[in-house]
Amino acid sequence: MKLVKKEVIILEFNWMIVKQYLPVFRQAFFNTLNVSGVSLVFALIVGLIGGLCKISKNKIIHNIASIYVNAIRSTPLLAQLYLIFFGFPYIGIKFSPFVTGVIALTLNSGAYITEIVRSGIEAVPKGQTEASLSIGMNYFTMMRRIILPQAFVIIIPPLVGQSVVLIKDTCLLSIIAYTELTRAAEIVVANSFAPSEGYITSALLYLTLCFVLMRFSRYLEKRQKKV
Amino acid sequence: MNNIIEISQHSIPFLVKGLGVTAYLALISGVFAVIIGIIAGISRGSKIFIIRIISSIYVTVFRGTPFLIQLYIVFFVLPSFGMTFNVLQAGIGTLAFNSGAYIAEIVRAGIEAIPKEQSEAALSLGMTPFLEMRLIIMPQVIRIIIPPLVGQLILLVKDTSVISLIGIFDLIKVGRELTIASGENPIIIYTWVAVFYFVLCYPLYVFSIKIEKKLKLKY
Numbered sequence: 001m002k003l004v005k006k007e008v009i010i011l012e013f014n015w016m017i018v019k020q021y022l023p024v025f026r027q028a029f030f031n032t033l034n035v036s037g038v039s040l041v042f043a044l045i046v047g048l049i050g051g052l053c054k055i056s057k058n059k060i061i062h063n064i065a066s067i068y069v070n071a072i073r074s075t076p077l078l079a080q081l082y083l084i085f086f087g088f089p090y091i092g093i094k095f096s097p098f099v100t101g102v103i104a105l106t107l108n109s110g111a112y113i114t115e116i117v118r119s120g121i122e123a124v125p126k127g128q129t130e131a132s133l134s135i136g137m138n139y140f141t142m143m144r145r146i147i148l149p150q151a152f153v154i155i156i157p158p159l160v161g162q163s164v165v166l167i168k169d170t171c172l173l174s175i176i177a178y179t180e181l182t183r184a185a186e187i188v189v190a191n192s193f194a195p196s197e198g199y200i201t202s203a204l205l206y207l208t209l210c211f212v213l214m215r216f217s218r219y220l221e222k223r224q225k226k227v
Numbered sequence: 228m229n230n231i232i233e234i235s236q237h238s239i240p241f242l243v244k245g246l247g248v249t250a251y252l253a254l255i256s257g258v259f260a261v262i263i264g265i266i267a268g269i270s271r272g273s274k275i276f277i278i279r280i281i282s283s284i285y286v287t288v289f290r291g292t293p294f295l296i297q298l299y300i301v302f303f304v305l306p307s308f309g310m311t312f313n314v315l316q317a318g319i320g321t322l323a324f325n326s327g328a329y330i331a332e333i334v335r336a337g338i339e340a341i342p343k344e345q346s347e348a349a350l351s352l353g354m355t356p357f358l359e360m361r362l363i364i365m366p367q368v369i370r371i372i373i374p375p376l377v378g379q380l381i382l383l384v385k386d387t388s389v390i391s392l393i394g395i396f397d398l399i400k401v402g403r404e405l406t407i408a409s410g411e412n413p414i415i416i417y418t419w420v421a422v423f424y425f426v427l428c429y430p431l432y433v434f435s436i437k438i439e440k441k442l443k444l445k446y
Contacts, residue, residue, distance in 0.1 A: 074428035075421045076385035078392075079399055083421065086406060086413035171293035175392065182296060195303035203292045203300060210291035 017197040021188045028184030029205055035098060035180065036167045039105035043166070044159075046106060047113025052143070054118045065114065072111035077169055080104050085176050097178035101170070109166050116162060120155035121147060157224065160217040164210050171206070181205055234411045235419060238402075242416075245401030246423045252319060252387040252397060253427075257380055259323035264330025269360065271335045282331065289328035294389050297321050302393050318390035326383045333379060337372040338364060370442055377435035381428050388424075398423055 018025075053065035072080070081104045088095060095103070124147050132142040174183035181202045188198035270282035289297065302317045312320065341364055349359040391400035402420035406413040 070429065070432070071421070071425065074381075074425040074432065076388035076399065076424060078388045079402075079417060079421050079424060082399070082403060083414065083417040087417065090413055168293040171295045172389070174295075182293065182299075185296070185299070189303070195299070196307055199296060199299045199304055203296045206293060206296060207288065207291040211287065214287075214291065 013200075014194060014197055017188065017192050017194050018201050021184070021192075021198075024179075024184045024187060025181070025201060025205065028179050028181045028202075031178065032167065032170050032180040032209075035101050035105070035173065035178065036163070036170055039102050039109060039170075040163055040166055042102065042106040043109035043113050046110030047117050050110060050114030051117025051121060054114060055121055069111045069114050072108055073115075077104065077108050078172055078175075080108055081172060081176065097173065097176045100176055101173040101178050105166060105169060105173075108169065109162060112162055112165070113159070116155050116158045117151070120151035123154050124150045153224075157217050157221045160213060160220060164213045164217070167209055167213070168206065230412075231415055234409075234415050237409070238405050238411075238416050238419060241401050241405060242398060242419055242423055245396060245398035246427070248396060249384070249387050249398040249424075250427065252322070252390060252395070253380075253384040256319045256322040256326065256387070257383055259319070260326035260330055260383060261376070263323055263327030265334055267327060267331035268334025268338065271331060272338055285324075286328045286331050289325050290332070294321070294325050294386055295392065297325055298389065298393055314390075314394045317393065318387075318395055322383065322386055322390065325386070326379060329379050329382070330376065333372050333375045334368065336375075337368040340371055341367050373442065374435050374439040377431055377438065381431050381435075384428055384431070385424065 050065050050068065053061045054069070056062050056065075081100075084104050085100050088100070128146055128150065129142065132146045137145070170180050171182040173180050174186060177183065179187075185198035185202040188201075189195045192198075267282045267285060270278045271286065273279045273282070298317065298321050301312065301321045302314070305312070345363055345367070346359060349363045350356075354362070387397055388399040391397050391403070394400075396404075399420055402416050405411075406416050
């Protein structure tokens with residue numbers, strides 16, 4: 001990017017560089033979606049189990065889930081990433097950057113989704129629980145047929161919000177050399193010495209992804225308010 | 228076991244210094260972020276089109292892009308525009324603006340939660356919009372937004388770790404350098420890093436729960 005001083009100061013954004021590195025950005029875009037999607041699926045599973053554990057009356061299960069959630073939510077994702085990325089090879093286990101990223105993102109988002117699931121379940125009116133038990137359902141059937149379906153509807157907006165956070169968190173995976181959007185920008189910068197074209201293009205791609213999801217979340221919230 | 232104690236004893240003094248840097252970054256950025264967030268949050272609902280549009284674009288852009296990308300842009304791209312910052316300025320400034328965008332959303336949600344009757348009553352008393360904000364709306368808003376605000380400040384403390392990637396020697400960078408320099412067990416060192424972040428963040432979390440209970444009782 002050059003600052004060209006003529007009569008007026010104009011900025012020239014070198015689109016040729018963007019065009020030249022378009023394959024890199026496209027691959028990185030799909031890699032970002034890939035790692036976000038896989039992590040989200042696993043995080044949802046972890047979050048569902050964790051949420052159920054957190055509302056459990058069993059003190060041991062409840063405390064284990066609480067410790068997990070508090071530990072993850074009080075430490076930065078970067079620290080968790082370093083712990084996994086440097087810790088596992090030290091004890092001899094080697095993962096690919098993709099797997100390391102998925103593990104770190106799953107554990108991190110899983111804790112936040114645990115809280116979302118827990119608040120969703122607690123938001124279902126108590127009358128539903130009482131009615132189910134009075135019909136004679138056991139805990140498992142009550143959860144499966146009555147409580148969880150209603151909780152699921154409640155938690156969709158915050159879940160979409162959490163997936164936006166997840167997509168933005170993938171940018172830290174550039175540190176462990178996984179070629180997602182931020183790493184693509186770094187590659188462009190390293191090869192062409194054009195930081196603007198690299199980082200701004202990545203920023204625009206992230207913005208498009210997140211903007212679409214944020215609008216979708218707002219649409220879902222409005223629909224929920226109608227009901 | 229002795230090995231663990233030995234490594235811990237060697238690394239903890241350095242980690243504590245890093246913890247000081249992290250706390251300093253978080254404090255300065257936090258103060259600026261709250262100020263920026265309140266201004267942007269109020270501007271989001273402004274009747275003046277240009278103020279509303281600028282603050283909306285600011286909030287959308289800073290909430291829709293990762294903090295690391297924002298940091299890289301401020302540190303590597305802005306110099307082409309003539310604005311050069313050192314690592315500390317770039318880190319604190321970007322963090323303040325990043326968290327400010329989230330705080331703006333929190334403030335806006337708080338303002339929209341105040342019943343419209345309050346606003347109408349204030350204006351019918353002859354208050355200017357500025358007085359209405361200062362005397363009626365904002366005191367009620369501040370009470371409502373304290374729990375999510377503290378939550379955002381916890382995220383701010385954790386985001387200071389990302390600033391280490393442009394070179395600031397905060398807690399996590401100290402941990403990383405210790406691991407590389409000494410080649411010792413990274414699990415022990417990073418666990419201590421996590422413990423120190425926990426010591427910084429968990430009290431804030433407990434504080435937010437206590438404040439939420441206290442504010443609920445006041446009603």
